[in-house]
Amino acid sequence: ASKDAQILAAAKKHPKPVDRVFQYGTAGFRMKADLLDSVVFRVGLLAELRSRKLKNTIGVMITASHNPPADNGVKLVDPMGEMLEEAWEAHATKLANARDEDVVKVYREIEAKENVSQSTKANVIYGRDTRPSGPKLVAALVDALEAVGSTSTDYKLLTTPQLHYLTRCTNTIGTPLEYGDVSERGYYEKLAKAFIKAMDGKKPVGGLTVDCANGVGAPKLAEFLAVMQSAVTLVNEEEKQAKDEPKTYASPELQVKIINDDIINAAVLNHDCGADFVKTKQRAPPSSTAGNNDRCCSYDGDADRIVYYFNDPEQGFRLLDGDRIATLAASFIGDLAREAGFGKELKIGVVQTAYANGASTKYVEKTLGLPVVCTKTGVKHLHHAATKFDVGVYFEANGHGTVVFSQQALDTFKKALADKESLKSPAQKSALTTLVGLTEVINQTVGDALSDMLLVEIILAHKRWTPKEWDLTYTDLPNRLVRVEVANRGIFVADATERRLIEPQEAQTQIDALVSKYSEGRSFARASGTEDAVRVYAEASTRSEADDLAAKVAAVVK
Numbered sequence: 001a002s003k004d005a006q007i008l009a010a011a012k013k014h015p016k017p018v019d020r021v022f023q024y025g026t027a028g029f030r031m032k033a034d035l036l037d038s039v040v041f042r043v044g045l046l047a048e049l050r051s052r053k054l055k056n057t058i059g060v061m062i063t064a065s066h067n068p069p070a071d072n073g074v075k076l077v078d079p080m081g082e083m084l085e086e087a088w089e090a091h092a093t094k095l096a097n098a099r100d101e102d103v104v105k106v107y108r109e110i111e112a113k114e115n116v117s118q119s120t121k122a123n124v125i126y127g128r129d130t131r132p133s134g135p136k137l138v139a140a141l142v143d144a145l146e147a148v149g150s151t152s153t154d155y156k157l158l159t160t161p162q163l164h165y166l167t168r169c170t171n172t173i174g175t176p177l178e179y180g181d182v183s184e185r186g187y188y189e190k191l192a193k194a195f196i197k198a199m200d201g202k203k204p205v206g207g208l209t210v211d212c213a214n215g216v217g218a219p220k221l222a223e224f225l226a227v228m229q230s231a232v233t234l235v236n237e238e239e240k241q242a243k244d245e246p247k248t249y250a251s252p253e254l255q256v257k258i259i260n261d262d263i264i265n266a267a268v269l270n271h272d273c274g275a276d277f278v279k280t281k282q283r284a285p286p287s288s289t290a291g292n293n294d295r296c297c298s299y300d301g302d303a304d305r306i307v308y309y310f311n312d313p314e315q316g317f318r319l320l321d322g323d324r325i326a327t328l329a330a331s332f333i334g335d336l337a338r339e340a341g342f343g344k345e346l347k348i349g350v351v352q353t354a355y356a357n358g359a360s361t362k363y364v365e366k367t368l369g370l371p372v373v374c375t376k377t378g379v380k381h382l383h384h385a386a387t388k389f390d391v392g393v394y395f396e397a398n399g400h401g402t403v404v405f406s407q408q409a410l411d412t413f414k415k416a417l418a419d420k421e422s423l424k425s426p427a428q429k430s431a432l433t434t435l436v437g438l439t440e441v442i443n444q445t446v447g448d449a450l451s452d453m454l455l456v457e458i459i460l461a462h463k464r465w466t467p468k469e470w471d472l473t474y475t476d477l478p479n480r481l482v483r484v485e486v487a488n489r490g491i492f493v494a495d496a497t498e499r500r501l502i503e504p505q506e507a508q509t510q511i512d513a514l515v516s517k518y519s520e521g522r523s524f525a526r527a528s529g530t531e532d533a534v535r536v537y538a539e540a541s542t543r544s545e546a547d548d549l550a551a552k553v554a555a556v557v558k
């Protein structure tokens with residue numbers, strides 16, 4: 001049969017639910033899993049087009065992250081491990097909403113509009129989280145890939161950042177931009193070896209409890225820890241082979257206790273645990289038995305988000321969220337760069353959103369003396385802004401983020417380390433070693449809970465800090481985030497900073513009047529990009545004022 005006939009026949013096996021409108025948003029398509037069959041099928045078609053267009057491998061991830069177990073979702077990963085380019089989000093939306101009999105027509109329209117190469121063959125790689133709906137959705141994806149004749153690889157269970165890693169590796173293997181081995185094992189080894197080098201003999205202060213949200217992060221973290229056991233030998237052998245003065249690295253003795261690792265009982269995924277629970281409820285998962293001052297962290301359901309926390313005997317629960325990780329990383333990398341001999345020519349910056357705590361922004365600008373850029377919500381915006389720096393640290397307050405290094409910065413670090421003449425002191429060499437180790441620990445493609453966790457562990461170990469010292473670097477302004485259900489969130493139009501409403505004007509005027517009554521008050525309302533609601537954020541100098549301000553602004557938009 002012709003390709004068109006094959007697509008049509010396959011599309012009919014994955015009928016679109018009538019009366020449904022789908023939209024490719026900041027997190028791809030995400031909803032109740034039983035509505036997604038046709039959507040995933042059509043994402044498969046689009047992945048094939050995108051792969052032929054870019055003459056590179058495209059990734060597809062099936063996950064609904066921190067959402068409840070009955071949900072699922074699908075998103076596309078571009079060749080270097082970035083999120084799908086925005087212009088193609090519209091194509092995804094159009095294809096997902098086409099009537100079954102129009103799928104071929106829309107597919108051909110996109111192909112023509114984008115001048116997709118006819119002579120290239122597509123290649124798509126894919127993975128999924130632990131949701132029970134995953135395998136059936138994968139089958140829909142495979143039907144699409146087979147109908148259009150794309151080659152593909154099924155990586156089965158993966159964290160979202162692993163799929164991003166594998167996509168980048170596939171497209172760079174054997175080139176000067178090579179990113180790592182194209183395998184899960186390669187991912188663990190790369191992280192483990194870099195972690196050992198960056199730790200450089202330092203030991204963490206005490207153990208770490210990791211809450212894996214009963215998601216895919218649990219088995220993957222366990223696999224990583226197993227690889228770590230043998231990685232010290234690997235690193236030391238490589239040193240012996242490559243260097244005339246080989247260094248002997250010690251085991252970093254990372255003591256991890258994994259909790260919430262049940263991936264068999266689907267009902268418990270993200271339930272009363274995980275990064276989203278901890279961040280929104282501002283408390284530890286009830287299942288945690290960690291003691292006072294014990295270092296804890298939580299991943300989300302697909303392990304691309306992480307928050308830290310501990311219980312302070314005097315103050316109670318203390319959250320160390322994405323803002324904290326960003327400030328910790330920026331401060332440490334800034335110090336290392338100075339010790340390594342780099343001056344102002346190395347541009348280090350921090351990227352945040354309107355949801356970042358005002359105290360963290362002030363700390364970065366005033367105490368660390370680094371620039372802060374504020375973008376719209378959604379990691380693709382932050383990531384993009386971060387690439388404008390040599391070292392761009394970006395995090396959303398909810399714990400999604402990473403650090404990106406420019407190719408030039410990477411080359412400069414490596415060259416400096418290799419150039420023995422210019423190394424003035426052992427301290428400079430040690431700073432450079434740690435810096436290079438960090439660039440390899442940090443996932444350059446997307447926020448990654450496992451990699452971010454290692455980054456934090458390296459920094460705390462170097463500083464010999466417990467979470468208490470980390471918490472003391474600055475004091476968060478008390479804040480409150482509320483979700484307001486409104487009749488039509490479409491009427492709320494924010495400006496580019498998302499800190500103010502352009503429409504309705506009247507609402508913004510009222511918000512301004514309210515904010516002016518609070519000391520250190522800041523508040524804004526914006527329509528969520530992922531849920532049918534308006535989010536209201538408020539901060540002020542005391543807990544009760546922040547709560548009060550949030551409630552009053554919520555009443556304005558209600």
Ligand code: NG1
Nearest residue numbers: 026027355378396398528529530531
């Ligand atoms: P929306 O629903 O647009 O606020 C939420 C998060 C984002 C981001 C996306 C994607 C907040 C306030 N918003 O966006 O940070 O993570 O989901 O998952 O946390």
Ligand code: ZN
Nearest residue numbers: 065300302304
């Ligand atoms: Zn996630």
